[in-house]
Amino acid sequence: MSYEWLTLWGYVPEFLKAGWLTLQVTLLAFVLAVLLGLLTALASISPVAVFRYIARAYVEVIRNTPVLLQIFIVFFGLPSAGISLDAYWAGVIALGLNVGAYLSEVFRAGIQSVPRGQLEAAGILGLERGQIFTEIVLPQAARAVYPAIVNYLIQLLLGTSLLSAIALPELTGTATVINSRTLLYVQTFAVVLVAYLVLSNVLSWIASQLGARMFHPPLIVRPRARFGGFALRRANRA
């Protein structure tokens, strides 16, 4: 038993490298997703009908097809259109596109959760349209959507495991390579499982700390007690 773990100990540098790659792809794709989500949310409530249709089509296509298929289309399909991407950027773009569609729905709901009366009041007080959005709507919407966004960040992190299908050496891809070399399936997957748990809990812990500091009054994402010291609590659905 112990020598099996010793064998895996030799692969610790590879696991660490894979974990770092996973984190990179997660954060890059998340930035893309937030930008796309905001843009799509604004398009979906815009007075211009064409923008609304494009936003709706994008969201429906993404929400009703599997993310693995979207990854394949970006990685294998885009080269036919003359755009060649390596697995890293194909992964970032595919996951960013995917989560962006879900986030746009969240953002839209957040923007619409701000009462209309406030917009009228702000208009009467002489604020311009842009000011109303950045000063009145955005701060309140951000607070409303924050827990849901954190939830999607965690989903995104877990989704990076699918990039092993296009041979990106992130945590899951590295695990399958180490498996084929050592045949220690159970131990390798146990290591990766713990790695994902640590990453997802660290990310949501950072997010909950940020939430408590960024907003006034502080936004407490998860007020419940921790579970037997097993893991930090993850941000739940709003």
Added chain:
Amino acid sequence: MSIELLRTSLSILLQGLVTTLLLSVASIVGGTLIGLLAAVLRSFGPWGTDRIARLYTELFRGTPVLITLMFIYFGVSYFGYAIDVFAAGVIGLSVYQGAYIAEVFRSGIESVAKGQWEVSQILGLSRMQAFAFVVLPQTGRIVLPPLIGQYLSLIKDTSIVSMIGMSELMHGGQAIVDRIGKPVEIYGLVALIYFVVCFPLSQWVRHHDRRRLS
């Protein structure tokens, strides 16, 4: 894309779709049973079973479904047994989605006002009776939209079972692309098939889900 190619591709893909749907239905049944059990245990479980149920939901909600599937499929063979890839897929998806479904049921159970428990008790119902006849019927209407939403993501997640070698819709698409190329056309066709299955469900959820922020 010629008509001939379209016809042969479609026949392979529709065969895959049948497997995808079988896998989905079996996993939906399994996941719902596991999820309901975990939710009930977490809310009312005696002797520390509530903690086990909580550990279960936390564990699977913090790890990717692909790892669950690989763990089951390759893990079983590591211990010297063989498992059918369909069975591994159903078990993996059921256990994984069960954790999310448990959260859906739990939020439903918690949304029923506490006063109703007290009233049931005063009326002389046991805890089991109160749960079965008072609380559960009311949660049904609350949890149905998010539950269907979870089923929708389960159907899409069946595509991941192709990565442990299950020949379903996604795998069918890959097999065709491996043989003849044309990734845009073939994967586009696969996407269209998934879309046709998922779109009615997602529209239903969109119209019935009151919780817009989730």
